[in-house]
Amino acid sequence: MHETKIPFGERDGTLFRAYEVENGLRCGCVCPGCQQPLNAANNGEKVVPHFRHAKSNDCFDGFREGVRRAAVALIAQHKHLMLPALIETVRVATQDSRLLEEKVELQPVATTADRVERFVDLDGMRGHAVLHQSDRQLIIRIKLSSRMEHERYRLLKGLEHSSMEIDLNHLTLEQINDPASFEHAVLHDPANRNWIRSIRGERLAAIAQQKLQSLAVELNARSQLEQAERVAAEKARQIELDKEKAELQLSLEAHRARQRQIATAQPATEQDNTVQGRAELIAETMLKALQAWGGRAVECTACHLLSPPESQFCLYCDASASTVNPVTLSPDIPLTIHKRMRCSAKPTMSMKSVPRLLLRPDLKASAGVLITPALQKDATQ
Ligand SMILES: [Zn+2]
Ligand SMILES: [Zn+2]
Incomplete structure (x- = not known):
């Protein structure tokens, strides 16, 4: 379970993996969550190196805090990150309830920041990292639980900047201990990240929406015209029918008169x-x-x-x-x-x-x- 095996120990403000320090209490590390001493377990051949609290306590943040800080440190160091893909469908209904659709798509693409801020307070919420690129900002959340954080997403969507989430919840201790795997997961893997708010995606969606709306206006006008033509044709047909009926009635009356005349003879x-x-x-x-x-x-x-x-x-x-x-x-x-x-x-x-x-x-x-x-x-x- 994540909470008992802790991948990173902290010493003098720096994070270490268990195999980078001496075994046991001699590691001199504390828990990144509760700051209590840790025991390093890096001796056994079958044991994946990890830390444990030296004294059992109710700290559950050791795993999350360590992984999150290590991930943010990587982002700050590289200033380079794969952005998530975006696939969205914009829909506009016409008056006759036809649904017009247009796909908005952003491919996963790498971005480079001018600078990276770590753990930034944003209206009472923590941005784990904020990438600055000229006047634009990208807020990054590192997800380390399986919960959906709807309230947090709502708050982030209310901010004027793009925001994304990197989900590291499913990383194993082995993957975290392997620097290359961990770096790939944090910086490059397009499959574990998604947009919370994409300003660029919204702009593309707005363009698509506008395009569909003008198409809908055009289609609505055309169908109104067709409807008017149908009504006019139906009216003309009715007039023609009425005329035929009246003519038939006249002919019938003339016919009856003729019948009466012949009947006398x-x-x-x-x-x-x-x-x-x-x-x-x-x-x-x-x-x-x-x-x-x-x-x-x-x-x-x-x-x-x-x-x-x-x-x-x-x-x-x-x-x-x-x-x-x-x-x-x-x-x-x-x-x-x-x-x-x-x-x-x-x-x-x-x-x-x-x-x-x-x-x-x-x-x-x-x-x-x-x-x-x-x-x-x-x-x-
Ligand atoms: Zn702890
Ligand atoms: Zn007859």
């Missing part, structure tokens, strides 16, 4: 409003389509009678559910029409949907009031 008979009579009418309009309309017609979905192919509405009924669908008639219809009608459900369905026809079809193949001028031309060709 061609009223439906009682026979037309029976299943048998309706079957005959359906058959007759089919024959008429073949003879007069070139085999083409539209069929009413309500009364199932065929109207001339260009008709927008059924000529014979005013059923609200009536629409007309184009049909093409086969030339062999006259041979099979009676058989077809006997097994067709259409006459019954016709009677159900349209109990009373408005008028009866003009069954003469020659021009009648029911045939439009265009169709008259077709019929005479």
Whole structure:
């Protein structure tokens, strides 16, 4: 355990490793934490050299204080240090909740200081080392516990200087005793350090933020424009639909007037409003389509009678559910029409949907009031 084996002993203000001094109490060292005498253990072949308190006490700072002071001494001596890497993602949301992202990245890079201050009081908190470089300062904390020091980070972030942490908590006694390993850990290892506050990182993040914000403004403006265009297109479409609906209504009214007019000349008979009579009418309009309309017609979905192919509405009924669908008639219809009608459900369905026809079809193949001028031309060709 770290606390009982102490890597550094202090003599006349200088730190020594256990193998650099005489064994036992003759080392003449005191604990860097509590200043009580230490016993050096550097004799056994299997023992990693270390110190222990000569008299057991409740000091737990011997390990931490020694390692921290030795680390700070190295930094002060070399004035040279590997800076931590920084990887951060800046995010800005657009109005339509898209997340724009930009990575801010600082590679680990070595820095050299003009001078190094040791153990500096910063608003009641200790900076273990402060590197000065022209007018800039970098505060360094040496971490020697596994705890996260949130309050300390918060205070450091409130200062106007960059700050970083070097985590030496996981170093073994062997690594600490080996000057090269220890120096690598303190000065060069990019993996054991991180930024608490990086002024340069913040500047890069601010630039990225600004860039993303102007992009967001651009995207927002574009999506607003697109939205406005969609609304305008939808409005135009609605106007067009309303117009079509109004036109259809007008045509339907004109059609009804025409139906009423024709009905006075061609009223439906009682026979037309029976299943048998309706079957005959359906058959007759089919024959008429073949003879007069070139085999083409539209069929009413309500009364199932065929109207001339260009008709927008059924000529014979005013059923609200009536629409007309184009049909093409086969030339062999006259041979099979009676058989077809006997097994067709259409006459019954016709009677159900349209109990009373408005008028009866003009069954003469020659021009009648029911045939439009265009169709008259077709019929005479
Ligand atoms: Zn102590
Ligand atoms: Zn109809």
